[in-house]
Amino acid sequence: MTFRISPVPFSAALCALVMAGVSLADQPHQVTIGMYVNDIQTVDLTTYSYAVDLYLWFRWKDPQIDPVSQFEFMNTFDPEAHVRTVLYEKPVPQPDGSLYQIVRHQGLFSAKFPLHDYPFDRQLLTVTVEDTTMTAPQLVYVPDREPMTVNGEIRLPGYKLGKATVAIRNKPYPTAFGDLSEPEIEPYSRAEFRIPISRPPISGLLKTFVPVILIILSAAFALLLDPCHVEARIGLAITALLTLVAMQFTMLSGLPEVAYLTLLDQVYLASYLYILVVIGIVVQGTRVDQTGELRGSVVVVPSSGRRVCFTVTGAYLAFVTVIGMLNLLV
Incomplete structure (x- = not known):
C-alpha cells in the first residue's frame, strides 16, 4: 500500500508562514x-x-x-x-x-x-x-x-x-x-x-479675599459716620480705594499678562465699583455750600445710613459670590 501526500497542505502552511512573517515585519x-x-x-x-x-x-x-x-x-x-x-x-x-x-x-x-x-x-x-x-x-x-x-x-x-x-x-x-x-x-x-x-481653597480665601473684605468694610464705615464728618467720610473711602489699588498690583505681580479677566480681576473690579458707589453716596449726602453749611440729601442720616450701608455691602457680597460660583462651576 502506498501513501500519497498532497502538496496542498504544505503550500498552504508555507503561505501562512510567509504571511505571518510579513505581518510581524509590519508591526x-x-x-x-x-x-x-x-x-x-x-x-x-x-x-x-x-x-x-x-x-x-x-x-x-x-x-x-x-x-x-x-x-x-x-x-x-x-x-x-x-x-x-x-x-x-x-x-x-x-x-x-x-x-x-x-x-x-x-x-x-x-x-x-x-x-x-x-x-x-x-x-x-x-x-x-x-x-x-x-x-x-x-x-x-x-x-x-x-x-x-x-x-x-x-x-x-x-x-x-x-x-x-x-x-x-x-x-x-x-x-x-x-x-x-x-x-x-x-x-x-x-x-x-x-x-x-x-x-488649597482655605489659603486662597484667607490670603486673597479676607484682605479685600477688610478694605471693603473700612469703606463701608464711611456710610455709618454722621454726615457732618465730611473729611473723615471722604478720607475713609479714598484710603480704601488707594489700598485696594496697591494690593491688586501686589497680588498680580506673580502672574503673567493674560488677555482675559481672572477671578481675582473680577473681584477687584467689583470692589472698585463698590468703593465708587460709596464715594458717590458720601458726596450726595455731604455737600457743603460756600457759607460752610452742610447741604445734601437726607438719605444718609445715622439710622438710614446703616440701612444704606447694609444694602450696598450686601449687594456687593452677593455679586462677588455669584462671580465666584460662575467661575468655579463653569
Whole structure:
C-alpha cells in the first residue's frame, strides 16, 4: 500500500508562514516606558515653567534600535539648562529577553497655565516624550505596569499634588518637515506624563479675599459716620480705594499678562465699583455750600445710613459670590 501526500497542505502552511512573517515585519517596535518623579522644585506662573527631577526608563526587544538616544522632551523650557545622565553604559538584558535602560533628567519644562480661576486654579504639570526619527507605524510607546510614580516626600509650597497619570497617543503633524523620502505624513507616538496640582481653597480665601473684605468694610464705615464728618467720610473711602489699588498690583505681580479677566480681576473690579458707589453716596449726602453749611440729601442720616450701608455691602457680597460660583462651576 502506498501513501500519497498532497502538496496542498504544505503550500498552504508555507503561505501562512510567509504571511505571518510579513505581518510581524509590519508591526511597529513596542517600547515600554515609565517614569519616576524624584522632585518638583518650583512652579513659575510668570514664565509658564516648572522644574522637575525625574527618572525615565525604556524596555524594548529589538537590539537594532536605540530608543534612549532617539527620544526627546517636547515641552522643555530653556533647553541649554537641562542635564541628562544615562545610568548604564549599555542596555541591560532582562529576564524576558528585553533590553533595559534608564535616564535621569533634570530641567525646566513648560505648559500654558490657564488662570481663569486664579487663585483657585488647577494646573497640569506635563512631561512629554516623543521619538525623534521613527514614526508611529515604526515605533510605539507602551506604558509599563506602573508607568508613573511620584516621590511621596515631595512638598510643593502653595500646591497640593493630585494623582499622576500617563497618556499614550499618536501626535499628527501637518508637515513632513521637508523630507522628500516620506510620501505620506505619519504621526509620532507620544507619551504624556501628567501631575495635577491645585491650590488649597482655605489659603486662597484667607490670603486673597479676607484682605479685600477688610478694605471693603473700612469703606463701608464711611456710610455709618454722621454726615457732618465730611473729611473723615471722604478720607475713609479714598484710603480704601488707594489700598485696594496697591494690593491688586501686589497680588498680580506673580502672574503673567493674560488677555482675559481672572477671578481675582473680577473681584477687584467689583470692589472698585463698590468703593465708587460709596464715594458717590458720601458726596450726595455731604455737600457743603460756600457759607460752610452742610447741604445734601437726607438719605444718609445715622439710622438710614446703616440701612444704606447694609444694602450696598450686601449687594456687593452677593455679586462677588455669584462671580465666584460662575467661575468655579463653569
